[in-house]
Amino acid sequence: MAEASLAAVTKRFGETIAVDDVDLTIANGEFIVLLGPTGAGKTTLLRLIAGLETPDSGTVAIGGGDVTSLAPAMRDVAFVFQQYSLYPHYTVFENLAFPLRAPGRRMGEQAIRKRVSEIAEMLRIGHKLKNKATQLSGGEMQRVSIGRALVREPNVFLMDEPLSSLDAKLREDLRVELKRIQRDLGATIVYVTHDQLEAMTLADRIGILDRGRLVQVDEPRTIYERPATVYAAQRLGSPQINLLPAGRLGLTPGSASAITAGVRPEDVEVGTPGGFDARVIAVERRGAEMIALLEVDGGQQVHALLDAHRPVGEGASLQVAVRPGAPVWFDREQHLVNT
């Protein structure tokens, strides 16, 4: 395992700037999750680290050495692709053994067999080793893809939405499993996802990408509580953070440049005497909790995250207030205002 870093890396495809002046250092043994909507440049960033793309400017380093102009094969990274990474003409075993049979590795057949079955057991695909890769379900294929990365002990693991096509249960299982493996191996992982829950639970640090720019890299808790921009605030939390203009719901900024307040739905309190009048427009029950969409003074809509047993129904009128100290403030450029 090793550390990896990008310094002022930019990658363009024609007019599109896929990755825009990104600086990022991934510490040895760190689990970094890149989060961003489709087209944000997540895959491109991984490909730059792997050497499948060459940056237009900037440098890539792995294990302290500059690898910017080094071929992918020489970088010793493992890549789990977003799709299509299993060879349809090979069996599961051959797929898993493929990285170990690479010319530079020179591993004995005996050792290969042992390593492959270890990994297969770990990912619970041991009974499928003889199947052709095309005879697997989507979830099994994805586990084989992950397995193909795990059989090696590379400098860095690069994983592009490896759990995206799995059902909720399996996703959760594998998420836990992956985190455990990462701790055991002390693996350095750069992991891409759309899924904020995955990001929150897996990451040592989360990197938020916005149209190629890395807007914030921090621990999940920090990004959640002190998002650097409105955009970063919106990436975490479900339902999304409420954005309210200063003055609404009695919110008063601590500084003159602060014009928008960000209030997490769980910080919206309902039924407190002395609050503001609101009407319930819609209610969404999620089991243990519920989300109420409220309309307050002058049509402003606010999401509130409430306990499921609260007697709140559609059309009801009630009082709302924001938990004191909860709001974060953003300026005109949508950047966080330090208070």
Next chain:
Amino acid sequence: MSIAANPGQTGARGRWLAGSAVALYALIAMIPLFWIFATGFKSPPDSIAYPPKVFFEPTLEGYVNLFTSRSRQTDEYIKTLGPPKTWYEEIARSRNMVITGPSRFVDRYWNSVVIGFGSTFLAVFLGTLAAYAFSRFKVPLKDDLLFFILSTRMMPPIAVAIPIFLMYRELGLSDTKAGMILLYTAVNLSLSVWLLKGFVDEIPREYEEAAVVDGYTRLQAFRKVVLPQMRAGIAATAIFCLIFAWNEYAFALLLTSGHAQTAPPFIPIIIGEGGLDWPAVAAGTTLFLLPVVVFTVLLRNQLLRGITFGAVRK
């Protein structure tokens, strides 16, 4: 990777009807082939009997005549030779013939095999590399080059027969196997590049990229990952190339004579030699059909997948 299932599962009755129609068509289409096959085993009188004979006494006379040169002799002369030593001499003697040596058929047939398979191999080999390059690399003027390659197909090849004839004469390529292989390769290459490029385009780049990240070189990735997935395309392309090279008549007639002549221009010559020897012609035709049939049957499984040309196969 599966063949697209029968769209709209029709009932058993419908399938039976469709099956019968196909079987009937196949039967009708195969009658001439069967007739040729049968004629090869007829005696010359049976082959021209009227009404045509469906049941007859099979004989290998056609094949003997195909493979040998014979001369007609008087009974007296034949008696002086003593009893025939082999079964084929016996057949010849029964027609008052004496075998004087092997015919040129084997030579011609061998020429066809060398030229047909040689040019097919070259066209597919070069086509695979070119298709891969066109599909994966930044080639300057790629679209124009591809169009140029295709444009060589737009004219019937025989339109350039005379210039090629003159060039070949100058270069000493006339009537050589190398010349014919070169020519058929050149004609087939455009088809092969275009067909194969379609197949390479369909193979996601991620496969090679995964191999490259895992420590393989580009060439190894091509061999281990791309090539196996191109099997269907290569098989289909090879069959098309072989069929063209194997059947080609006009160039063969024009450019070859004593040395590199292939079977197509040779078979009609049999007709001319010593009267209409239909069984020999039919025997030659049967043998001529065989390699393409065998080749196609061998590649049948690949072909069925390949023939869907770009239909999504995952």
